[in-house]
Amino acid sequence: MNQLPREFFQPRSIVIAGASKKGGFGSGIPKLLKRSGYADRLYLVNPREREIEGLQVYKRITDIDAEIDLAIVVVPRDHVKGVLEDCAAKNIRAVILETAGFSETGPEGARLEREIGTLARNAGMRIIGPNCVGLINPHDRFASTEVALEEMEPGNIGVIAQSGVFGNIVADWAPSQDLNVSSLVTIGNRADVDETDMLYHFAADERTDVIVLYLEGAKDGERFRRAAREAAARKPVLVYKSGRTEAGKRAAASHTGSMTGEDGLYDGLLRQSGVIRASSFQELFDLARVFARQPLMKGSDIGVVTSSGSLGVMATDAAFQLGLHLPELSSATIDALREEAPPWMNVKNPLDLGPSHLFGAGLEAALRDPRINGVIAIPVIPYAIIDSLMKAGVAPELIFGDPEQIRKTLPDKPVVTYTVGSSSWLSLIRKMFGPHMTLVSSAETASKALWALHRYHLFRAAGE
Amino acid sequence: MNQLPREFFQPRSIVIAGASKKGGFGSGIPKLLKRSGYADRLYLVNPREREIEGLQVYKRITDIDAEIDLAIVVVPRDHVKGVLEDCAAKNIRAVILETAGFSETGPEGARLEREIGTLARNAGMRIIGPNCVGLINPHDRFASTEVALEEMEPGNIGVIAQSGVFGNIVADWAPSQDLNVSSLVTIGNRADVDETDMLYHFAADERTDVIVLYLEGAKDGERFRRAAREAAARKPVLVYKSGRTEAGKRAAASHTGSMTGEDGLYDGLLRQSGVIRASSFQELFDLARVFARQPLMKGSDIGVVTSSGSLGVMATDAAFQLGLHLPELSSATIDALREEAPPWMNVKNPLDLGPSHLFGAGLEAALRDPRINGVIAIPVIPYAIIDSLMKAGVAPELIFGDPEQIRKTLPDKPVVTYTVGSSSWLSLIRKMFGPHMTLVSSAETASKALWALHRYHLFRAAGE
Structure with a gap:
């Protein structure tokens, strides 16, 4: 394989062909690059301007008396070929061609586009684009x-x-x-x-x-x-x-x-x-x-730990349709949770903890259970309840435990989090559950994510 | 059909059986109802308390010397039957039974639950719940x-x-x-x-x-x-x-x-x-x-008006899979748009307007086009561009027109909006496009929504 020039990603010097005072790409890009600290290695080209953003403007790329790593080209379509020829003459290895109006518009554009490809290959220059x-x-x-x-x-x-x-x-x-x-x-x-x-x-x-x-x-x-x-x-x-x-x-x-x-x-x-x-x-x-x-998932058996029975059923449906399994919890896990569980709680998988204050314990038990390869965590609670707890000085950890600490102790199985609620609630969950129990946007996606982590594990294992 | 008592929805007086000082439902509900203005018609029952939230507490529902519209029951499971008998004795027509621990926990709970149903029917009282x-x-x-x-x-x-x-x-x-x-x-x-x-x-x-x-x-x-x-x-x-x-x-x-x-x-x-x-x-x-x-959709032909070609393709894929069609635009629509369109623009359906400032014109043309029954609007733009426009005193209407005004003039076809961006962008779109071009959460849902509006139209038309 032919590696792309690193100049595309980390250019030491940049020319912008088609820099402009008039707004649009030609004006936005110089502004941005100046703000990002590229001012001293930024060259602007426009045959009709002398100064833009306080920088000197060159008539042609070939007029620049410095080595150029990368060209960003935003000139009108009919000037593209000339500019690319100048890039080649200047020995620029990397060109980003943003101008539109090529193969997406019909045969004439497609022909021009093919010529650009040929030009790149002849000059040993790489071009990203057009369009x-x-x-x-x-x-x-x-x-x-x-x-x-x-x-x-x-x-x-x-x-x-x-x-x-x-x-x-x-x-x-x-x-x-x-x-x-x-x-x-x-x-x-x-x-x-x-x-x-x-x-x-x-x-x-x-x-x-x-x-x-x-x-x-x-x-x-x-x-x-x-x-x-x-x-x-x-x-x-x-x-x-x-x-x-x-x-x-x-x-x-x-x-x-x-x-x-x-x-x-x-x-x-x-x-x-x-x-x-x-x-x-x-x-x-x-x-x-x-x-x-997340780590990959080494088997297809998952646990669903939820404070909402309904969302737990949705995740279970989606997981089952993808071929994942919800095994019975191991008897050690069940015994440990039953000791603390209120009488109304069904200690099974999906583990519906309701408003029991056992979410942290359930999450930890599922992650420790040798029968389970990955976990979907669904922490939900009416925000009114969390809010009145917090106003009374009680931390949300009273209900959800310390998920981030649990995660740190048990990092080897994937956990994805799904929740529903107000934006304050979403922020709180992001903070409590942290990036390593990644928040996804639906019950179905939570299941799909675990499925994908398992599928990719199998693919990698087969190749090794 | 047997209409539910309106007392469920608009109770003039409420008793809470299981009111409590200790937190949980029994404490949260009285607080909420007091805050919502029900204090003077709220009766609390708990055999072990005398006062909660500054209100008198009764030992039994039958002790209350006032007419009660609705009972909210949150007592432990084993007290439920007694409390319901008191509700019946007090001629309460509507009961909300929140206590859990019935058929969801096994045969014993299921038996109790059947007894509750029988009790309701015998007393001519309606019960929502349990659980x-x-x-x-x-x-x-x-x-x-x-x-x-x-x-x-x-x-x-x-x-x-x-x-x-x-x-x-x-x-x-x-x-x-x-x-x-x-x-x-x-x-x-x-x-x-x-x-x-x-x-x-x-x-x-x-x-x-x-x-x-x-x-x-x-x-x-x-x-x-x-x-x-x-x-x-x-x-x-x-x-x-x-x-x-x-x-x-x-x-x-x-x-x-x-x-x-x-x-x-x-x-x-x-x-x-x-x-x-x-x-x-x-x-x-x-x-x-x-x-x-939204109004219902009277045919299966839709227009996609977008400033992102990619999101337009996604919506088109989803629409096609649901059996919706994207017809050619009428020649009047095409002619009108071509006059204003820049050379790179393809005036077709999906209508990809890119950064052309023609979004409003495109939306209006699609809504006016007699071939089109409903529209998916996908306004997206890099927020950096909108932000710099707005900082320069230019209204976003420069690019998107005045969609709400267009909508007011042309209210008869459904429009659903889909967009992607920062939360500032989402707020702006909510404001600009308004509730009558309803924002949905994915390109697929936009298509599904129009499909559903059409399907329901057919169902209603068949019945008439």
Whole structure:
């Protein structure tokens, strides 16, 4: 495999072709990069301006008297080829081409796009795009698109998205979702760099523990299959593939010019490669968060620990449909809990603890139970009750124990948390249960996450 | 049908049997009702106390020298029968029995529960419960359980839940979800009042436009089928049925003592009755919110108006799988939009407007297009861009138009909104798009909601 230049992710110097005073990408990106500390290694190009954001503006890239690592190109479509030729002349190895209007618009755009690919290969230059916003690297506070970089926590999830807007909105949404990325890359129409290159990149990237891919259609099915398998052999790879239906395919074609292919083929290809396929946007990122923090699950037997019988039934239904099992608790676990349990409590699996103040004890017992490989924790309580407890100076730990401490003592099995309530309640649960009992957004996703942790464990175990 | 006493929902006087100083239900409910303005018509019963919350405490219900509309019973299980006999002697017509420990715990509890049912029928008294928290009526600020009543907005959604905790957490969650209920009722083990009684109640209730039911298993399949059909002939009825799998059934049996039955039978029964079945908790309430505000959809042709191509493809996939169609836009619509559209824009359906500032125009054109029966609106934009616009004094309307005004002019087709972003972004969208272009939580749910609005339209049209 041909590693991507590291200049894409950690450029020491950057040129922006198409910098502008007028708003839009050409004005937003220089602002952002200046704010992020790149001012002294940022070069702006625009034939009609002399100064933007207090920086000198060059007429052409070839006028710059310094070595350039990365070019961000946002000029109008008809100027793209000339600018790329200048990039090549200047020996730039990495280009992010954001301009739209190529294969997604029809045959003429597709022809231009092919020429760009050829140009890249002839010059030994790598190009991300066109029709993308490039990448966001919160570790180094670098982004080729205007986002709230300050709010993004650097993390260990590598995200590959075909579409630019998709990348930007994930970046916006991430902080509210405890979603911490290593880098987030939008690849657009893939005149040169494609999802396969990116899979190889993240498979090798030390900062990345989980790879997430939003795909409309693979550029080259066979290369993609190989890359997916090689990447999945090293790290979990999670994919959401859209353009699943006839109408979706047509929509994808006019969006990133993708040929999306037969959905059944993708399903087989992904399964054989050890890739986990998500069934929705929310599920994709819920799974990413879980894989970023949780150990794999070594068997298919799970425990459900809940203070709501109903939500416990929902999680149980979903788990059963995925082929997970809820075994009887071991007699040691049952005896230990029965001693403390009020008479109305059924000590079984799912373990419905109601308002018993035994949530912590139940969670600990389930994690210690040798019959159980992973746990779904569903702490819910009317906020009015928690609120009046807290106002009376009683800590919520009275009811839920100290889940984070329990987790620290028993870190080897996955735990996913699901809850419902007011935003104050959600914040409290995030704090009490911590990132290592990852919060997901539905009972169904909690089960899917444990299923995926087990499936990936089997795939890895088979390969070893 | 035998209408439930209105005393359940709007009691003029209330007795709480099992009032307590010690915390728990017995202490929380008197506090709440006092705070809600019921102090002067609230009677507390506890053989071992003389005063609670500044109110006189009676030893027995029969000691009270006033007419009582409603009894809330929270005494320990072994005292329940005696207390109910006192309720009967006092001619109380409505009893909410919250105590747990009946059929959900085994044969002995089931026997007691049957006795309670018999007692109710012999006395001509109606009993909700046991193993429930009764009901919450935000219109009259009445609740038989401790919840944040002040934060709940009264609305037009009637909610029937089997489980008490479920009811409480929905009440907690509702304000953050723009979910406004007429009443929320938890029916528990159904010694007497069951889901069928409640369906008839809400079908007749003038404050209720949509009925939502969380069901583990119907008490009497044939009565339920009839009630569901009669209710659905008047108002949309949305059901989430759990205990769908073997493991889920066992869990439900130990939760509310429900026999959940064969899932396939329910599926057929609900479909034939014109009931919409939701596939998750979140979907159930997303649909409720949509039905509470949207007109029905008169055909199966929808338009997708989006500023994100990817999310547009996801919505299209989901719509197509449900049997909805995305027709070509009419030539008048296309011509009107092409005049303003930038060259990179594909004027088709889904209508991907990107960052074009044409969102409002696109939304309006889709709503006016005679080929389109309903619209999915997906406004997304990197918050950094909106933020810098707003800081520069530019209103977000520059990009999204004035959707609320457009909606007011064109109210006849349903519009559901889906977006992704930071919490500031979500608030902005809620404000800009308003409740009448209801926000739902995923692209899939947006499609499901339009599908449901169409399906229910067909059901109603067939009956007329």
